Amino acid sequence: MRKQLNAIEFHDVSLAFNGRRVLNRMSFVVRYGEAKIIMGGSGTGKSTLLRLTLGLIKPDSGRIFVDGEEITGYAEEQMMAVRQKIGMVFQEGALFDSLSVYDNVAYRLREQRVPEAEIEQTVHRMLRFVDLDDAIEKMPNELSGGMRRRVGIARALVGSPKIILYDEPTAGLDPITARTICELALKLRDLEDVSSMFVTHRLKDIQVLAEEYVVRDDEGNLVVEHEGGRLCLVNTGVIMLKDGDIIFNGSDEELYAAADPYIVQFLDRPSADPQSAGA
Amino acid sequence: MSLIIRGITQIQEITLLTWRVLRGIFRKPFYLRETIVQMDVLGVGSVVIILLTGVAIGAVLALNSASTLKRFGATGVTGQLVTLSMVREIGPLLACIMLAGRVGSGIAAELGSMLVSEQIDAMRALGTDPVKKLVTPRVLALVIVAPALTVICDGAGVLGGVFVSISLMNQSAGVYLGSVRDALDFNEIVGGVIKPLIFGFIVAIVGCYMGLSTEGGTVGVGRSTTRSVVISSITIILSNFVLTRLILALLLER
Numbered sequence: 001m002r003k004q005l006n007a008i009e010f011h012d013v014s015l016a017f018n019g020r021r022v023l024n025r026m027s028f029v030v031r032y033g034e035a036k037i038i039m040g041g042s043g044t045g046k047s048t049l050l051r052l053t054l055g056l057i058k059p060d061s062g063r064i065f066v067d068g069e070e071i072t073g074y075a076e077e078q079m080m081a082v083r084q085k086i087g088m089v090f091q092e093g094a095l096f097d098s099l100s101v102y103d104n105v106a107y108r109l110r111e112q113r114v115p116e117a118e119i120e121q122t123v124h125r126m127l128r129f130v131d132l133d134d135a136i137e138k139m140p141n142e143l144s145g146g147m148r149r150r151v152g153i154a155r156a157l158v159g160s161p162k163i164i165l166y167d168e169p170t171a172g173l174d175p176i177t178a179r180t181i182c183e184l185a186l187k188l189r190d191l192e193d194v195s196s197m198f199v200t201h202r203l204k205d206i207q208v209l210a211e212e213y214v215v216r217d218d219e220g221n222l223v224v225e226h227e228g229g230r231l232c233l234v235n236t237g238v239i240m241l242k243d244g245d246i247i248f249n250g251s252d253e254e255l256y257a258a259a260d261p262y263i264v265q266f267l268d269r270p271s272a273d274p275q276s277a278g279a
Numbered sequence: 280m281s282l283i284i285r286g287i288t289q290i291q292e293i294t295l296l297t298w299r300v301l302r303g304i305f306r307k308p309f310y311l312r313e314t315i316v317q318m319d320v321l322g323v324g325s326v327v328i329i330l331l332t333g334v335a336i337g338a339v340l341a342l343n344s345a346s347t348l349k350r351f352g353a354t355g356v357t358g359q360l361v362t363l364s365m366v367r368e369i370g371p372l373l374a375c376i377m378l379a380g381r382v383g384s385g386i387a388a389e390l391g392s393m394l395v396s397e398q399i400d401a402m403r404a405l406g407t408d409p410v411k412k413l414v415t416p417r418v419l420a421l422v423i424v425a426p427a428l429t430v431i432c433d434g435a436g437v438l439g440g441v442f443v444s445i446s447l448m449n450q451s452a453g454v455y456l457g458s459v460r461d462a463l464d465f466n467e468i469v470g471g472v473i474k475p476l477i478f479g480f481i482v483a484i485v486g487c488y489m490g491l492s493t494e495g496g497t498v499g500v501g502r503s504t505t506r507s508v509v510i511s512s513i514t515i516i517l518s519n520f521v522l523t524r525l526i527l528a529l530l531l532e533r
Contacts, residue, residue, distance in 0.1 A: 054404050080406050088404040094397035108405045111308070155405070 006065070007032050007163050007195035008053055013062030015048060022048050024244040025062065030197060032162075033235050035189045037206055038199045039266070040241030046199040047091070050165040053197065054088055055079035066163065087156030087164040091171065093148035095140040101127070101151050102136045108158045126154040130184060146177035153184055164188060164196045170205055182208040183224060189235060190214040191222075203267060210236040210252035240266070293488050296410065300418050300484070303411040313416035321382045321417070322424030328381060329374050329428045333365075333435025334442075336373060340364055341440035345448045354450060358458035361440035362433075366463065366471040370433040372519060375425055375478035379511040383486035386417055387507035390490025391500035399491070409491070418483040425479025426472045433471065470526040477522060478515045485511040 008030040015023040022045045030036045038046045051057045052064055055071050063072045071082055095104050103110075105126050109119045127133045130150040140148060149169050156164055166185065170178035182205055188194040190213050198209060217223050238255050240248035242262055248255060255263065345357045390413060393399050402409050437459055444450040489507035493499045 051400070054400075056400055056403055076403075076408065080408070083404055083406050086404070088401070090397045090401055090404075092396065094401040096398055096401070097393075097396075107407075111405065111407050113308075155401075 005032070006030060007034070007067060008036075008197065009063075009065040010049070010052075011063040011065075013052065013059045013064060015045075015052070015057070015059050021244050023052075023059070026244070026246055027062075028239055028246060028249055030163075030195055030237075031235075032195050033189065033193045035185065035196045035198055035209055035236045037209055037236065037238045038197055038241065039201055039206070039238060041201065041266070044241040045244050046241060047167050050088065050167050050197060050199060053163075053165060054083060054086060084159060085161055085163055087159075087161040089149065089152045089156050089164065089166045089169050091167045091169075092145070093140070093152035095143075095148055095151055095155070097140055099140075100136075101132070101138050101140070101143070104140070104151060105155045105158060107155065122158060123154075126157050127151075129157065129187075130154045131180075146173050146180070149173070149181060150184070153181070157188075160192070162194060164194050166196060166198045166200075168199050168201070170200055170202055175204065178202065178204065179208060183214070185209060186212060186214045186224065187222065191216075206238060206252055206255070210238065289488075289492075292492070293484060296414065296488050296491075297484055299410045300415050303408070303415040304419065306411075308411070310412055310416050313412065314419045317416045317420035318424050321378075321385075321420050322428060325378060325381055325424075325428055326431060328377055329432045330435045332373055332377055333370070333432035334439035336369055337361055337365060337436030337439025338443045339439075340369070340436065341443040342447065345444060345450075349448075354444075354448060355454050356458050357444055357448070357450065358437070358440060358455040359462040362437055362459045362462040363467070365433045365436035366467055368519075368523070370436060370471060371429050371474035371478060372515065374429040374432040375475055375482060375515050376512050378421070378425060378428065378479065379482045379485075379508055379515065382421065383482040383507045383511045384504045386483065386486030387490040387493075388500055388504045390487060391493035391503045392497075394491060394493050395496050395500060414484075414487040414491070417487055418480060421479040421483040422476055423479075425475040425482070429472065429475035466530040470530045473526060474519065474522050477518065481514050481518065482511045485514065 006029040010029070011027050012025045013023055013027070014021070014025050026049075028036075038049060040046050048057070052059055053066060055074060055076075059072065063070055065071070066082055067085055069082065071079065074082065095101075096107065099107070102123055105123045106119045109122060123136070124133060127136055130153050132147060132150050132154065135143060135147060135151070140151070143151065153169070164185075169181050169185075173181065185196065185198060186209065189196065189209075198205070200206075211227050212224050213227065214222055214224055236252070238248065238250065238252055239246055240255070240263055247260055248258055248263055256267065258264070340361045341357055344360045345354055348354045348357055348360070390399070393402075393413075399409050399413075402412065441452060441455050444455045445452055486507045489503040489510070493503045495502070
């Protein structure tokens, strides 16, 4: 019997599209409750990792485990059950154009034939979580980019999945909206114990996710705090991809200290000092 | 060579999709509401253009045939000629090629855009099989609606013929309609409805397949749309020959 320590595991996973290697014997794990930031340039296979985890595509070789269950050989019908445990936030939100915000968020429950009263309650709760209850009757084309992604997050949260996959949720957004999205991810990690893979190429996202955390203060309000100079207990790791290989897997501090020229170039910060980075 | 391989691969994939659609009809969950919505969007939405084309073609048929028949003093069978042409060939072909243009293209464009904007992936991620949710209702809707639209097209054609015969050829409506009645028997009508059943299926499955196999962003959506119209129209016209042969042998020439 496998001991379930990790929410997601990749063992020697390889994948090629039209003869071009996208992933090269890739292995890593995402622990329960951990947020794993996946970084790398465009076309390095970041989004492919998420699609493999969801079983939307199959690897050429290697094994993938989700919540202790090997999904590599699963047929589409078997994957449906696994996908109930996973929420996916797509790059541009991928909202259903023909459905209102309400119906988009309600989609999963409608498919499960949940009573309408219960659906309504859940949809309102989810939209309140992403602070969008006033947009409930709008159609996706009436929303801004940031709102679409927040609705995407609300939709992914329905059914309280324990694993959430974010596909560049902050790309192309203004810094304030991007921060809002990161804070939502923090809330899910720190309050709901959600494990996640967070694909991004924004350095600011690493700073927020790896150096900040959410707690409830004495009045029960949610407060975002910065780790500052204290011992880092934030449950976040960083993976850096390059040409289908993992060239870095560790903490944010280790990333800033890495000597690899590609990482140094990527961070655009030749002599990074983690203490001063996010202060 | 690669073109041949691509063609064979596409036929294989369309066959697989057909199999998944047929299997989906009998397995839960059932999407009855989607099917009815599609019947409305694809079918009811097409009634006006089908009526218009039917009337126009029926009128032209009467116009052409009546002048020829007049030389043999046989203008009395104009109604029969128009009706048989409409019910056997022109009605099913015209209605379903119009459907390929109006509806097949729409299906390919809609599913193609959903694919490139990751909505199909989102659907799968949310635990829904897109074939059952999107393809099966469209196929069912068109298989039901295409024969109905063909009957409407046939009727419109006959009416178009009546209009021309009375107003331009100075025939009596009684003579025309009498010859229409002579032309129609049960097998004729059944034969005329079998064809659009198959054609409707072709339009839906080709449109869905082309949409779901879209590659290359919005340009790809345009390409899929064009391909769906071209391939379904050609398939309809080619299969029409085989179907006509079968229907003649099994129903009409016994």
